[in-house]
Structures are given as C-alpha cells and as structure tokens.
Amino acid sequence: MTSQPSINDVPLNPPPRSLTNHLAWGVLGALLIWSWSGADMRPADLWRDSANMVVFARDFFPPNFHDWRVYLAEMAVTIHIAIWGTVLAIICAVPLGLLSAENIAPKWVVQPVRRAMDACRAINEMVFAMLFIVAVGLGPFAGVMALWVHTTGVLAKLFAEAVEAIDPRPVEGVRATGVSLLEEIIYGVIPQVLPLWISYSLYRFESNVRSASVVGMVGAGGIGVILHEAIRGFDYAETSAVLLIIIVCVTLIDLVSSRIRQLAI
Amino acid sequence: MVALLGASGSGKSTLLRLLPGFMAADEGTVKVLGRTVQENGRLVGNARVVRRELGFVFQQFNLVSRLPVIINVLVGLLHRAAWWRRMLMLFTVGERQLALEAMASVGIEQTAWQRAGTLSGGQQQRAALARCLVQKARIILADEPIASLDPESSRKVMEVLTHLNRARGCTVLVSLHQVDFAIRYCPRTIALNAGRVVYDGPSSALTPALLAQLYGANASQLVENSPAVPPLMRDGAIPSGLVLA
Structure with missing residues (x-):
C-alpha cells in the first residue's frame, strides 16, 4: 500500500548538482589558470610601479587645448569617415543581408554569402585599414574602405537575423496577389524589418565613430593621426586634450543616435 | 458562393491553400481556371500569373x-x-x-x-x-475569414463576400466553422471530414441530423451556438472554374 505524498516528503535541500555542472566549473577554472601565464599577468607590478604611474598620470594634466581648432577639424574628418563607411555598408548590407536570410534565399546562396560576411566581420577594421592604406594610400579614404568592409559584414548578419524573425503571414498576403519575389520583399518584408534595420544602422554608426578614431592611428586619417603623433611624441597634455574631445564627441553622438533609435521603433 | 464546412483538421485550409500553390500537394495536379498551378508537388513556373486571378482572404488578415x-x-x-x-x-x-x-x-x-x-x-x-x-480577382478563396471576428464584424465581412459574389460575379469559396453562417450566406455547401468530401449540395438541406450522420461526435463543434436560421438564399450560381484533379 502506498501512502499519500505529504509535505514531509519534499526535501528542503536543493537536489545535488549534476556531474556536468561540476565539470563545467572545473573546465572554467582550468581555463583561467592556464591563461594566467599566457597573458603574462603581473598584478604585483601595479603596486611596485605605482609611483611611476602617478608621475605619468600627472603629465596628462592640465590638458593642452592650444591646437583645439585642429583637433576639432580632425574630429570632423573622423565623423565624415564614419558616415561614409556606414552608408556604403548599409547599401551593401541590404541585398547581402537578404541573400543570407534562410527564409528568403535558397540554401546554396545563403551559405556562401554568410561565409563571405563572416570573413568581413572576422577581420578588425584596423587590419583592413592597414591593408587599404597600401592599396589606396594614406588618408581618410582608406579608413572609409576599412569601415565599409567590416561594417558590411556586421550589418548583413544583423539584417539577416531581423529578416529571419519576421511574421510570414503578411508576406503570404502579398504573395497571394500574384507578385514577384522582389515585390514580396519590398511590400511584405522590408516594412516589417525597417525599424530594426534603422536601429542597427544607427548603432553601427555610433560604434564606427569610435572605430574611425582608432583606424586613424595606423594612418587612415582623422583624429587618430593626431592622437598617434601626440602619444609617440610623449606629449601627454596634448594626448589628454585629444582624448577629451573624442570622449565628448562620441558621447554626444551616442546620445543623439540612441534617441533617434528609440523614435525608429 | 460556396461554403466549405468541416471541423478543425478536416482539410479546409489545406484544400484552399493548395489552389494558389501556398502548399505543395503530395501528388496529382491542381488546375485553376483551366491553368495548372502545381503538378505532383511542384509549383509551375507561372503560378503567380494564376494567383492574380485568385483573391485570398486569411483568418489572420495577413x-x-x-x-x-x-x-x-x-x-x-x-x-x-x-x-x-x-x-x-x-x-x-x-x-x-x-x-x-x-x-x-x-x-x-x-x-x-x-x-x-x-x-x-x-x-x-x-x-x-x-x-x-x-x-x-475572379475567384475569392476565404480561409475562415470570420473565425477571429466578433459577430457584427463577421456579418459585415460575409455581406461583403455576398456582394462580391452577386454584383461582381466573383466565385467565392469560403471555409467556415459554423453551419448557420453557411446556411445563411451560401446556397451551396461542400462538407469535408478527414480530408474527404462527405457532402456537396444545397446548404438548406443541412439539418442537425444530417450533420450528426456526417460528422458523428464532431457534429456538436459545428452546430454549437447556431440557432436555426432560415436560409436567405436558395441555390444560386454553382462555382465554375475550380478543378481539382
């Protein structure tokens, strides 16, 4: 005879952790220990050399804004690089994103396009900038090209994910009227994904302004060039002025762009 | 104007979705207005030309x-x-x-x-x-167009369909859950059960007894909440142009 289950049968201790759970923590711990030496972690140096660092940090103050006009002009160039890098990327990412969406394009198109986009995304803008400097020479255009290729890879993936998440019913509604695939996309798909696409594009523009200031450091124009020269010349007062200008501009653009993104959705 | 009647899963949607080629059949040929839409599970190249002649109305409006x-x-x-x-x-x-x-x-x-x-x-x-x-569109296929609507909206939608049928001469094939709507708006009813046509004839002949005979236990699902509504229309136009082979 079996008794009725009662409250006393329910244990107050949680059930024991599974073996896989223990194993996962063990693997994580081993990974951290293994990478400690590889990453040459020397936390003690932070204490030992703290006096040097205070001297070094003091060099940054007060910031030297003597050439602020130049900095602002170069910051504008940086933003121009980001604008064109992003716009060209959006133009390319729309068709490439659609071609890498499984619910739009056939598999034999999706896979190669996705792999190509992976490649664009895997390589950092800095690397592309160095390559394009060789190809098109020093200057902002190399920066635009670098951002363009990398951002196309990123946006195509994001655009495709948005397309794969659409509601298929409106598309079927459009299809029912006997239109072509392209019109199904224009009338059924794009209106659904447009707010997300705008949001992603603005977000990439924000991060491209940040990236554009870095690609300048390898010679691809903009404020990065000035920053690089200031650091190389040990002119830390100037460096801190440039950094402050970058921080203010990037923050402003982030704020404005996130406001616009909220409006788009 | 023809009603397509049947319980859930009886094949109403499947039949309607085969006609414009939204679904591929396992075998056989689907012809609409004399033109082939699909053959042995393959959509023919110009299926969208046929779709232009077909208006499709969805349950979720789409x-x-x-x-x-x-x-x-x-x-x-x-x-x-x-x-x-x-x-x-x-x-x-x-x-x-x-x-x-x-x-x-x-x-x-x-x-x-x-x-x-x-x-x-x-x-x-x-x-x-x-x-x-x-x-x-010369033919309107309506897949449970009133299943997500309140009674008043349902009535309006059915009246528009009736208008399209009478004034514009469209063939209307509308799948319904409720027998009373079929009796009221459609002179002819085709009833499906488990993918087979079990009745094809005047809607006015659909009595609870006949439905019970056709559907057995499923009948209650179809006649629930349906007061005996006198048919407004008698046998009218028989749909032409739909061929299922």
Whole structure:
C-alpha cells in the first residue's frame, strides 16, 4: 500500500548538482589558470610601479587645448569617415543581408554569402585599414574602405537575423496577389524589418565613430593621426586634450543616435 | 458562393491553400481556371500569373501592419503597374482613386492613411477584401475569414463576400466553422471530414441530423451556438472554374 505524498516528503535541500555542472566549473577554472601565464599577468607590478604611474598620470594634466581648432577639424574628418563607411555598408548590407536570410534565399546562396560576411566581420577594421592604406594610400579614404568592409559584414548578419524573425503571414498576403519575389520583399518584408534595420544602422554608426578614431592611428586619417603623433611624441597634455574631445564627441553622438533609435521603433 | 464546412483538421485550409500553390500537394495536379498551378508537388513556373486571378482572404488578415491601409490595398494592383513604380512604392492618382473606391465599397475609406495594424480585426478583414477588389480577382478563396471576428464584424465581412459574389460575379469559396453562417450566406455547401468530401449540395438541406450522420461526435463543434436560421438564399450560381484533379 502506498501512502499519500505529504509535505514531509519534499526535501528542503536543493537536489545535488549534476556531474556536468561540476565539470563545467572545473573546465572554467582550468581555463583561467592556464591563461594566467599566457597573458603574462603581473598584478604585483601595479603596486611596485605605482609611483611611476602617478608621475605619468600627472603629465596628462592640465590638458593642452592650444591646437583645439585642429583637433576639432580632425574630429570632423573622423565623423565624415564614419558616415561614409556606414552608408556604403548599409547599401551593401541590404541585398547581402537578404541573400543570407534562410527564409528568403535558397540554401546554396545563403551559405556562401554568410561565409563571405563572416570573413568581413572576422577581420578588425584596423587590419583592413592597414591593408587599404597600401592599396589606396594614406588618408581618410582608406579608413572609409576599412569601415565599409567590416561594417558590411556586421550589418548583413544583423539584417539577416531581423529578416529571419519576421511574421510570414503578411508576406503570404502579398504573395497571394500574384507578385514577384522582389515585390514580396519590398511590400511584405522590408516594412516589417525597417525599424530594426534603422536601429542597427544607427548603432553601427555610433560604434564606427569610435572605430574611425582608432583606424586613424595606423594612418587612415582623422583624429587618430593626431592622437598617434601626440602619444609617440610623449606629449601627454596634448594626448589628454585629444582624448577629451573624442570622449565628448562620441558621447554626444551616442546620445543623439540612441534617441533617434528609440523614435525608429 | 460556396461554403466549405468541416471541423478543425478536416482539410479546409489545406484544400484552399493548395489552389494558389501556398502548399505543395503530395501528388496529382491542381488546375485553376483551366491553368495548372502545381503538378505532383511542384509549383509551375507561372503560378503567380494564376494567383492574380485568385483573391485570398486569411483568418489572420495577413496585412502588412506597418504600411498604411491604402498601400495594403494597392498591393492588389501591383501586377498591373509599371515595374519602376512598383519598386519605389509609387502609385498614380488613378490607382489611388481606385483603391479608395474599393475601400469605400467595404466602408473603411476613412482609415486610408492609418497603419493597417491600428485597425480592428473586422476593418482589417474588409481591407483584405478591398485588396481582392482592386486585384479584380475572379475567384475569392476565404480561409475562415470570420473565425477571429466578433459577430457584427463577421456579418459585415460575409455581406461583403455576398456582394462580391452577386454584383461582381466573383466565385467565392469560403471555409467556415459554423453551419448557420453557411446556411445563411451560401446556397451551396461542400462538407469535408478527414480530408474527404462527405457532402456537396444545397446548404438548406443541412439539418442537425444530417450533420450528426456526417460528422458523428464532431457534429456538436459545428452546430454549437447556431440557432436555426432560415436560409436567405436558395441555390444560386454553382462555382465554375475550380478543378481539382
């Protein structure tokens, strides 16, 4: 005879952790220990050399804004690089994103396009900038090209994910009227994904302004060039002025762009 | 105007979705208006040419909710517009006039520039019917068009379908859950059970006894909440142009 289950049968201790759970923590711990030496972690140096660092940090103050006009002009160039890098990327990412969406394009198109986009995304803008400097020479255009290729890879993936998440019913509604695939996309798909696409594009523009200031450091124009020269010349007062200008501009653009993104959705 | 009757899972939607080729059949040929849509599970190349003749009305309306209602309606005449205007979503004044008239005939012209998603279910379904109107569809296939609507909206939608059938000469094949709507609006009923046609004849002959005989235990699902409604219409036009082989 079996008794009725009662409250006393329910244990107050949680059930024991599974073996896989223990194993996962063990693997994580081993990974951290293994990478400690590889990453040459020397936390003690932070204490030992703290006096040097205070001297070094003091060099940054007060910031030297003597050439602020130049900095602002170069910051504008940086933003121009980001604008064109992003716009060209959006133009390319729309068709490439659609071609890498499984619910739009056939598999034999999706896979190669996705792999190509992976490649664009895997390589950092800095690397592309160095390559394009060789190809098109020093200057902002190399920066635009670098951002363009990398951002196309990123946006195509994001655009495709948005397309794969659409509601298929409106598309079927459009299809029912006997239109072509392209019109199904224009009338059924794009209106659904447009707010997300705008949001992603603005977000990439924000991060491209940040990236554009870095690609300048390898010679691809903009404020990065000035920053690089200031650091190389040990002119830390100037460096801190440039950094402050970058921080203010990037923050402003982030704020404005996130406001616009909220409006788009 | 023909009602397609059957319990859930009896094959109503499957039958309707085979006709424009939204689904591929396992075997056999589907012909609409004398033209092949699909053959042995393969859609023929010009299936979309046939689709232009078919208006399809969905249970969930299937409008693009972020586009204005009038653009949703104008999608119905895309196949007659110049290609470069189609690509840019540009429509001529004449086309917009046509769409607005179609919307007026179903009573939703005031909502023209609202986003379709802001309309009530009944209004959205009438917008879908307006799209069939501008499409100049010869056959309208309605897949449970009133299943998600309140009784008043259901009545309006059924009346628009009746109008399309009588005034515009469209063949209307409408799948329904409720027998009373079939009796009231459709002279002829085709009843399905488990994928087979079990009845094809005048709707007026559909008595609870016959339904019980056709559906057994499923019958209650069809006649629930259905007071005996006298049929408004007697046997009228037999649909032509639909061939299932």
